[in-house]
Amino acid sequence: MNILVTGGAGFIGANFLNLLVPRHPEHRFINVDALTYAANPASLDPIADRPNYAFARVDITDADAVQALFAEHEPDCVVHFAAESHVDRSILGPRQFVRTNIEGTFNLLEAARTRWAPGDGLFHHVSTDEVYGSLGPTGLFTEDTRYDPSSPYSASKAASDHLVRAYHRTFRLPVKITNCSNNYGPLQFPEKLIPLMILNCLERKPLPIYGEGTNVRDWLYVTDHCEAIWAVVERGAVGRTYNIGGHNEVRNIDVVDRLCETVAELTGQDVDGLLALKTYVKDRPGHDHRYAIDASRIGEELGWTPKETFETGLRKTVQWYLDHSEWVDKVRSGEYRNWLDANYGDRG
């Protein structure tokens, strides 16, 4: 197969390609990425010279460029990761989220619909559990939970999910959708909670906790997510949605405590000194209280279960950031520093 992987220079896309390109020499993987602030081409170093890997710098909001991409590479399958992915950025500047997440997805669907014969091809859409909104203290998101997004990010992902389903129902485009919980692991841009806290610990900077830190996320190690997506691509039912989650509900404040302990253990720093860096800051507007996934469908139908526990995953993640300071320096462009000023400047 020719597999077009959008957003393959970002966090999850790069982990996906690094895992699957060496494992599947019979497939050709074309990484389509605009290389925004969130991308780091160095993330693809392990596979850059593989004969079954190619890179195309294309912005998916450019409809003509997307059509040309399909004409050149003749994909049989699209695995669509490319997105603006950070909730806080979507609050400070929602427009690019609408453009990339909605219009970009639309451009890819149009190219697939017009270039593939009816019933041919596979469009795998990578989405988030945030489309379902916020849970109270109990309950889990299932594939039938009503959409109720809170942020411009989750609303734009919800809109893209609806477009993907509409193309299946109206045009019979073969699609699959996965909605996954919060990922963590190597190669994650340090604007998201876990890498931000690790690097701030290493630099002895304040650890900014929004509100009271009691919000709960269901954390999944990134390669477990990638294996789940591949299981759905290979064996999932066309037109079907699969929720993916880690059975790992943790309050933010407990995530930060565990990170301080892990950093202290792996670096020999004093844990109390790290815990003292915790700083409570102004809450995120519209902050969803709790996410938790019922992943029984993918477990029962495809036999997928996560391999990493939160403990093993966190250790691997902290160790990875300790070992890859060069990678971190490369992603910390001037733009990243501007973002930090904009997001944390007035949180006090």
Ligand code: NAD
């Ligand atoms: P990321 O922000 O790390 O990477 C996004 C990638 O998309 C970057 O390489 C960027 O250059 C590229 N991109 C952005 N706009 C583009 C455009 N207009 N044209 C082409 N490429 C563009 O994101 P991520 O965390 O790797 O998330 C990947 C996907 O998984 C997203 O669709 C996200 O909604 C979904 N998801 C993420 C999580 C998570 O916890 N990170 C959880 C569930 C679902």
Ligand code: TYD
């Ligand atoms: P984040 O990694 O941005 O993912 P998402 O908003 O998509 O779940 O945030 C995870 C949780 O951590 C969320 O409840 C917000 C919180 N958070 C902080 O408390 N401080 C921070 O500096 C960041 C970035 C997030």
